Amino acid sequence: MSKIHITTKVNGEEVEFLADPRDTLLDCLRDQLELTGTKEGCSTGDCGACSVTVDGTLVCSCLMLGVEAQDKQIETIEGMAEDGELHPLQRKFIEHAALQCGFCTPGILVAAKALLAKNPDPNETEVRYWLAGNLCRCTGYDKIIRAVMDAAAEMRGAA
Amino acid sequence: MAKDTANELRIVGTRPDRPDGLDKVTGRARYGADISAAGLLHGAVVRSPHAHARIVKIDASKALALSGVKAVVTRADFPTGLTGEAWDLQENTMAGERALYDGHAVAAVAATSAQLARDAAKLIEVEYEILPHVTDVDAAMAPDAPIIREGAADHSVPEGLHPNVVRYIEFGHGDLEAGFAQADIVREHQYKTEAAHQGYIEPHACMGQMGADGKGEMWVCTQGHWFIRKMCTQVLGLDASQLRVTPSEIGGGFGGKTTIFMEPLSLALSRKAGGRPVKIVMSRSEVLRATGPTASASMDVKIGMTKDGKITAGSATFRMQGGAFAGAPVDMALYCAFAAYKVPALQHVGYDVLANRPKAAAYRAPGSPMAAFAVESLVDEMCTELGLDPLEVRVKNAAQSHETSSFGPKFGVIGLNETLAATQAHPNLSVPLGPNQGRGIASGFWFNHGGDTSVSMALGEDGTVTVSIGTPDIGGSRASMAMMAAETLQIPYDNVRVNIVETGALGVNEPTHGSRATFATGKATVEAAQSMIVEMCKRAAAKWGIEPEAVEWRDGAAHPAGPNAGEYPPMTIGEIGAAMSNTGGPIAGHHESVPAGVGESFGTHVVDVEVDPETGRTTILRYLVVQDAGRAIHPAYVEGQYQGGAVQGIGWALNEEYVYDDMGRLQNPVFLDYRVPVASDLPMIDTVIVEVPNPGHPYGVRGVGETGIAPPLPAVANAVAAATGVRMRHLPITPSKLLSAIKASKNG
Amino acid sequence: MVKIVLWSGLRRFTDGTLEFETAAPTLGRAMADLVAQYPGLGPIFDQGVSVAIDGDIVPPNPAMALPDGAEVHFLQQMRGG
Numbered sequence: 001m002s003k004i005h006i007t008t009k010v011n012g013e014e015v016e017f018l019a020d021p022r023d024t025l026l027d028c029l030r031d032q033l034e035l036t037g038t039k040e041g042c043s044t045g046d047c048g049a050c051s052v053t054v055d056g057t058l059v060c061s062c063l064m065l066g067v068e069a070q071d072k073q074i075e076t077i078e079g080m081a082e083d084g085e086l087h088p089l090q091r092k093f094i095e096h097a098a099l100q101c102g103f104c105t106p107g108i109l110v111a112a113k114a115l116l117a118k119n120p121d122p123n124e125t126e127v128r129y130w131l132a133g134n135l136c137r138c139t140g141y142d143k144i145i146r147a148v149m150d151a152a153a154e155m156r157g158a159a
Numbered sequence: 160m161a162k163d164t165a166n167e168l169r170i171v172g173t174r175p176d177r178p179d180g181l182d183k184v185t186g187r188a189r190y191g192a193d194i195s196a197a198g199l200l201h202g203a204v205v206r207s208p209h210a211h212a213r214i215v216k217i218d219a220s221k222a223l224a225l226s227g228v229k230a231v232v233t234r235a236d237f238p239t240g241l242t243g244e245a246w247d248l249q250e251n252t253m254a255g256e257r258a259l260y261d262g263h264a265v266a267a268v269a270a271t272s273a274q275l276a277r278d279a280a281k282l283i284e285v286e287y288e289i290l291p292h293v294t295d296v297d298a299a300m301a302p303d304a305p306i307i308r309e310g311a312a313d314h315s316v317p318e319g320l321h322p323n324v325v326r327y328i329e330f331g332h333g334d335l336e337a338g339f340a341q342a343d344i345v346r347e348h349q350y351k352t353e354a355a356h357q358g359y360i361e362p363h364a365c366m367g368q369m370g371a372d373g374k375g376e377m378w379v380c381t382q383g384h385w386f387i388r389k390m391c392t393q394v395l396g397l398d399a400s401q402l403r404v405t406p407s408e409i410g411g412g413f414g415g416k417t418t419i420f421m422e423p424l425s426l427a428l429s430r431k432a433g434g435r436p437v438k439i440v441m442s443r444s445e446v447l448r449a450t451g452p453t454a455s456a457s458m459d460v461k462i463g464m465t466k467d468g469k470i471t472a473g474s475a476t477f478r479m480q481g482g483a484f485a486g487a488p489v490d491m492a493l494y495c496a497f498a499a500y501k502v503p504a505l506q507h508v509g510y511d512v513l514a515n516r517p518k519a520a521a522y523r524a525p526g527s528p529m530a531a532f533a534v535e536s537l538v539d540e541m542c543t544e545l546g547l548d549p550l551e552v553r554v555k556n557a558a559q560s561h562e563t564s565s566f567g568p569k570f571g572v573i574g575l576n577e578t579l580a581a582t583q584a585h586p587n588l589s590v591p592l593g594p595n596q597g598r599g600i601a602s603g604f605w606f607n608h609g610g611d612t613s614v615s616m617a618l619g620e621d622g623t624v625t626v627s628i629g630t631p632d633i634g635g636s637r638a639s640m641a642m643m644a645a646e647t648l649q650i651p652y653d654n655v656r657v658n659i660v661e662t663g664a665l666g667v668n669e670p671t672h673g674s675r676a677t678f679a680t681g682k683a684t685v686e687a688a689q690s691m692i693v694e695m696c697k698r699a700a701a702k703w704g705i706e707p708e709a710v711e712w713r714d715g716a717a718h719p720a721g722p723n724a725g726e727y728p729p730m731t732i733g734e735i736g737a738a739m740s741n742t743g744g745p746i747a748g749h750h751e752s753v754p755a756g757v758g759e760s761f762g763t764h765v766v767d768v769e770v771d772p773e774t775g776r777t778t779i780l781r782y783l784v785v786q787d788a789g790r791a792i793h794p795a796y797v798e799g800q801y802q803g804g805a806v807q808g809i810g811w812a813l814n815e816e817y818v819y820d821d822m823g824r825l826q827n828p829v830f831l832d833y834r835v836p837v838a839s840d841l842p843m844i845d846t847v848i849v850e851v852p853n854p855g856h857p858y859g860v861r862g863v864g865e866t867g868i869a870p871p872l873p874a875v876a877n878a879v880a881a882a883t884g885v886r887m888r889h890l891p892i893t894p895s896k897l898l899s900a901i902k903a904s905k906n907g
Numbered sequence: 908m909v910k911i912v913l914w915s916g917l918r919r920f921t922d923g924t925l926e927f928e929t930a931a932p933t934l935g936r937a938m939a940d941l942v943a944q945y946p947g948l949g950p951i952f953d954q955g956v957s958v959a960i961d962g963d964i965v966p967p968n969p970a971m972a973l974p975d976g977a978e979v980h981f982l983q984q985m986r987g988g
Binding site for chain 1: 174176177183184185187190193357358360408411413440443633793795798800802803805830836838841
């Protein structure tokens with residue numbers, strides 16, 4: 001099957017790749033652009049390990065085709081730290097031991113950042129429901145929720 | 160020597176950032192599917208859609224005709240003549256004469272892209288003759304059950320049982336009849352649990368490369384790369400040392416990544432494709448259909464109890480199917496069943512039964528959660544009947560240090576009393592409950608484990624230290640090892656780097672399993688550090704011209720041991736490292752052993768639930784884990800293990816199960832239908848770390864990973880019973896099942 | 908002397924006896940003596956067992972010395988997680 005040339009922006013940089021029409025955005029990020037920080041856990045949109053934002057909207061990149069990425073603004077985990085400075089969420093995840101194996105972590109961080117962009121002061125229930133699409137099998141979520149709320153507080157200047 | 164009392168510890172018990180934290184929050188950490196290489200081929204596996212079928216013919220000609228398809232392998236590409244567990248592994252890797260379960264691999268293909276490999280797999284034509292199948296454990300033992308494999312039973316099985324019974328377990332002590340006769344009430348019920356999957360979010364992935372010379376390399380996500388090496392080479396008929404296995408980061412395992420599935424296929428395909436590397440990444444449905452879930456269980460338990468709550472006798476008869484091969488954890492289940500109790504008379508009987516399901520792998524405290532569900536449910540039922548406080552009954556019958564265990568030998572130092580006391584003291588127990596709410600309590604047990612362990616440690620030229628270990632880091636164990644090394648050497652935590660190294664770099668290591676890494680690798684790390692200290696003291700002694708025995712190690716430096724040794728300024732580890740080339744050469748320490756002194760652990764959980772009487776949905780309101788860690792090296796990661804184990808147990812209790820249709824096909828091989836707990840299902844998980852140090856470890860470690868998954872199954876069922884008056888003896892307690900039971904109880 | 912305790916499922920191979928006293932200096936010798944007396948135990952031991960010496964569950968190393976007064980329990984082979 002002939003491939004389609006795609007030009008788009010990932011983490012602020014213009015990139016080009018050739019997508020098989022059946023490749024998901026996740027396949028293209030990982031295999032064409034070597035951005036392997038975004039993970040595949042299910043390929044059915046159930047686990048959230050492949051979470052990225054496309055034009056500011058949180059999506060499962062396994063549910064979007066690579067050819068749909070033309071002229072978009074895509075943000076992945078690799079773009080979260082700016083100029084070598086960790087995002088408060090990333091710092092708080094380390095500080096709160098909010099990761100064990102770390103495989104779901106990139107997706108959860110991307111999803112949590114999208115939450116805080118919408119709602120800088122979420123309560124526990126709001127964080128839990130927002131992250132309900134991101135499976136973590138190791139932690140039981142406790143420390144993840146705490147880390148997100150602590151990061152939110154810091155970003156609001158409340159901590 | 161290591162300082163070994165809590166108040167002298169400087170690093171153990173603190174909460175430093177984990178060394179691999181930065182890589183894991185930035186997406187830089189490389190997991191199984193993130194590995195690539197020049198000339199890479201991609202593999203795909205053809206799997207049986209039938210639960211049990213004779214493989215009549217495999218025709219790969221159409222697949223091989225596609226441009227870019229480089230190799231196809233079937234069982235014909237594997238050596239013959241294997242026996243025992245090696246044969247089981249080979250047969251499970253690739254079906255021989257028959258496919259034994261839905262998802263069983265029957266062929267594999269390598270091609271230049273993943274899409275092409277999947278396309279090619281669809282073109283491989285397999286002709287099957289469908290055979291009768293059985294997936295339920297009790298049905299598989301019935302006289303008319305289809306025979307899955309003749310002659311699979313081992314020496315333990317008495318005559319007269321169905322050929323699907325492949326192992327028989329029996330042990331016990333005391334006079335059972337006399338024990339039951341002393342009881343005021345004797346109750347007996349049957350309990351069932353369904354197969355659950357470990358549910359790690361990272362699917363299995365590997366990249367294998369092997370030339371015609373039989374030398375190979377593999378990169379793989381695994382809990383144990385020496386196990387991968389041994390099993391792959393057994394299955395392929397190769398020499399173990401010719402395969403070099405490097406572990407990637409691992410995205411969860413929980414026991415499920417302690418064995419092989421598709422890994423040998425990548426090597427076989429690579430060899431056939433001229434030595435090009437072949438990567439195989441499983442899909443989620445392949446993970447659920449064709450890796451190693453746990454067993455399903457059918458269990459009869461009988462207990463005798465006096466009116467004041469003394470347990471006089473107990474018996475447990477467990478039947479478990481672990482798929483089409485021997486290995487259901489019925490033995491471990493029985494060992495754990497009554498471990499929290501001191502009972503004068505006990506009998507345990509177990510049957511390991513074949514069924515047309517995937518080969519069970521270990522899952523967190525294998526067997527213990529099912530056993531806890533059966534025994535702790537019945538104890539709770541009897542407490543309710545007699546009007547007794549379930550926690551006090553557990554205190555009254557608690558197993559004790561240095562006394563005979565339920566499984567035979569005497570316990571060493573155990574912390575069950577302390578765990579129960581900490582539970583009784585916790586404020587969660589006095590929170591008032593509302594309508595439709597109930598509180599459940601249960602205990603659980605795990606042995607923990609030692610196992611083959613090899614660690615090496617090297618001093619750098621600047622006095623920093625590299626530790627090479629062989630147990631993959633799944634939950635922060637690099638941090639624990641660095642902390643124990645730094646504590647022993649009395650140097651800063653940040654001056655230690657811990658690497659998980661490949662199979663060529665150390666002696667054999669068992670996987671990160673059995674809750675052994677912090678205990679066994681930690682103990683070996685401390686031993687290696689101590690051997691390095693001996694050498695560093697020698698170097699200082701040589702320089703000072705005194706006996707090595709006159710040198711002591713403290714504060715990260717060699718010091719004269721006392722005034723008689725002479726007056727010399729301390730020689731720091733940095734000075735020793737800088738000078739080592741001229742004082743005798745590199746300084747390293749290492750340690751290899753199967754450590755003795757494993758310390759068992761107990762945990763007690765308390766859960767409050769609310770059941771919606773309209774829908775049957777159970778909501779977890781409050782959850783408490785109290786567990787003896789021995790000592791917590793990094794308390795945050797110990798809490799994390801408690802919380803994660805509890806939530807996996809909650810999932811097993813409420814949602815998770817393998818559902819087969821009447822054709823023996825798995826009906827829920829996606830996360831949407833195999834529903835693991837999500838963040839909105841849960842409250843915070845409260846934890847109490849009890850510390851009754853294990854005398855068998857330099858810092859008192861027992862191991863913390865596994866015990867925590869056992870109590871939730873009965874604790875949740877007990878809470879549901881308290882909330883509704885309905886006793887659920889068959890997990891999971893799905894809303895529809897609970898609603899039907901509530902309605903039935905009202906009509907009855 | 909050392910006390911050896913077998914699991915009760917082995918009763919049918921040992922004429923009903925489950926506890927033995929032995930003066931064997933090593934675990935391997937104690938196991939060989941048992942097999943000599945009850946050949947039915949041979950395949951069971953060959954297949955693998957777990958051993959607890961005074962409560963410490965250890966690999967069944969045949970060279971392991973048995974301290975005087977020790978209690979040695981044989982268990983059906985344990986599998987890890």
